[in-house]
Every structure is written in structure tokens, then in C-alpha cells.
Amino acid sequence: MTLVTAQMSVSLDGFYAGPEHTGDGSWMDSAESAGFFRVTRWVIGAMAWRQRQGFAGGEQNTNSEIIDETFEDAGAYVMGRRMVDGGEVPWGDEPPFHAPVFVVTHRPRQTLQRQGGTSFTYVIDGVESAVEQARAAAGEKNVAVAGGGRLLRQVLHAGLLDRLDLHIVPVVLGDGLRLLDPELDLGDKEAIELTPTRVVATPEVTHIRYQVDGRAPLVLDDRGRGDTAEVV
């Protein structure tokens, strides 16, 4: 069965990049990029990522296997417009996805066909439509929501996400673009429950795979009062 999945590298305090770059100057010199490159450092050094980008070198290790698996698992992608615009030049004629990409945007644009099986289809009628189109294109594989953070929150908010792979990087950034935040519109005493189904530990990053169980009320658990001997 096709699952809707997402994966993201985050700092220990929940940021996937530094504070948003809004002023003048180069993004590469910004605090946003400094945070982004820190939390994705484990990716940049991995052979699987470098091969997909056409770069030499890299390490063949557990982190590289995780990246290989992530690419292999995806039959189609959903991405935000800002991410695709930023990737258009560095990804070049043969982007690393080798699968259809559905781009959530407000501005229509003709579908781009790239070498190696990657295409970019611009979807203007919302995130649910993009996920549906990706599901139809994914065949037996999964749909990968590949970022940015706002798109991932929208998919989670809409109850469309089945699986979340978090790559938790051992650094505290203190400020930046937060993956999970109040945009989720959770009610008072309401939460999103998940279940960890796999944990892979490396010195550079802890990979935790979560099954998303969905919204649930926070009920008072009063076993801590000690006036019952029964543990449910």
C-alpha cells in the first residue's frame, strides 16, 4: 500500500534551518543557511547523496544507507515551490529524484521534463490535490513529502501523513525555522500521537521513524496519584 511519508533533518531544538533570510546579501552567507547546512551535514558527506548529485567522494556508512533507502522508497514526490525554485539550478539537467515531482504553488507553470525520469508538475489547487496526484503516480512505492517545513506541516495538519522520518542532529541552534509549531492548530488538550517504529543511531544523527497515529485528546492519567494499585 502506498504511504504518504516525509523526512526532515532537524536540530535537537526542532529547527531545520537558521532564522529566515529576508534581508540583502547572499543566502549562502545567511544565518538561515548556516543552520540548514549544520543539520544537513550528515547528508552532504554521504556517498549515496553525492552519487545522486553527480559528486565524487563521500562515505559509505549507515547514514548513506538511510539516504539510499529514502530515494528508493519514493515513487513520487510532493514539494513546496520555494524548495523547487532553489533547487532548479543546482539540481541541473538530471535532478536526483528520478520520479515525478508535484510542486504545490499558487503560480501556474508548464510541467518540466528532466532527464532520468524526473518531472516537475505544478499543482495550483492545493496540497491535498498534489498528494492525490503523487499517489496516483507512485505505483507500488510511497509518496515522499520532501519539504520545505511549511508544506510538511500542511500535510500533517490535513491528516494526510502516514509516516515521518526525523533525523535528529545533536546540535542546539537556539533560533531558526521550526519544523513543528503552532501552525498545526491543535486545540487545548489536543495532540498528534505517533509511534516510533524504528530507531537507527549514528554519532552524527539519530534517525527515528514514526508512524503517525493522528489527533487525539490529552486525557488525564492519574496513576501518578498513587491512590490506585491497578495499572492499566
Next chain:
Amino acid sequence: MTLVTAQMSVSLDGFYAGPEHTGDGSWMDSAESAGFFRVTRWVIGAMAWRQRQGFAGGEQNTNSEIIDETFEDAGAYVMGRRMVDGGEVPWGDEPPFHAPVFVVTHRPRQTLQRQGGTSFTYVIDGVESAVEQARAAAGEKNVAVAGGGRLLRQVLHAGLLDRLDLHIVPVVLGDGLRLLDPELDLGDKEAIELTPTRVVATPEVTHIRYQVDGRAPLVLDDRGRGDTAEVV
């Protein structure tokens, strides 16, 4: 060698409790407590915690072993005043610590001696003094900074923390009291680096032990540009 350690249960979005309870009504009925009881649910059901509290029941499982280890590891504690005030009644005549506790506060109070080796010494000259007094009392064991969140941040901010045990609970709360936040006063392109030294996975919670390496600048890692074949 005595280490200064801290441990805290947090939601996947970094909260150790729901939004702070400030108005009327019972704390037990507040959103703050609903979040707190959700992230500490794995503790409440564990036999090791229940035994220390004098409660019946509980499960003897990996989570219970983690709690046992946490108590065994600590030769002395540092706590915030709010936490100790809140615990005074439920902890009763024989609090679960069985070791000296140093309470960081602005209001002097006479040292309290409790049964089972627990004492509460009120320290009014700051967190560094409290940590030093706890270190002197801990013998060969470690100093445990046991909360709340603000005290833990103060210890981290002051560069006093050697080890951080995070218990990451698979729930998104959306809002609440955040363990790590801008109070850390990190500079632009500055971070606190850590190294994960142990990961213990259970269905209820992921236990990650971090060595705190300290503040470091975020340097641009440009291996992702692909114009070098060398991977450092």
C-alpha cells in the same frame, strides 16, 4: 569523575509541559498538566518510579531500568524552587531521592531533613553555587539537575552541563513550556554542539544520552557545492 547531568522528558516538538498555568482553577485540570502528564506517562507506569514513590504496581521493563539507573547515578540533586514547592506534599516524609538536594531560589529557607537520606538545602547565591555544593556532596556519583526546564537551561547556558539525557516522547503538543529556547542567548551562527553516546528505543519513548561538547561557531560546510572531490 563527577559529571553534571540532566534528564528531561520532552514531546517531539520540544515541550516538557503544556502552556503555563497562570489563571484560576486547579493545576491538575490545566493544559500545562495535561501536556506534562502526557510526556511523563512512560515514567508513571514504570515499576522503578512507583517503588520510589511507595506506590503499588507498575511494569518492570526497559523504561523502568532507565529510571532505576537515573536514581542510582545521582549522588546529589539540583532543582528549581517551583519544582520543590510542588513536590513537597506528594513526596511526603520520605522523598524518592535518598540524597542531598540543592534548591536554587531567591528566598532563604532552613534546610529540611527528610527520611531516607533526602535533604533540601536552599541556595540563594545562584545556580553555579548550587552546582558546586552538589558536586561536593555527590562523592563519586554524579550531580543530577532535575528540573524544571528553566533551571536546566540556566545550567546549559552557564556551560556547566556535561551530559543531557533526553526522553523523546512520540507526541506533538503544538504549544507549551519549551525545554530549549532563545533564553540560551546563542549568537548569530553560534550553536551548542553535542554527541549522542547512547540511544535506547522503546515504543513509548526514545532515550538519547548526549555528551555536551559546548558552544561552537557554525562554519559553512560547502562540500555540497560539489566543486571539490575531497571529503574531509
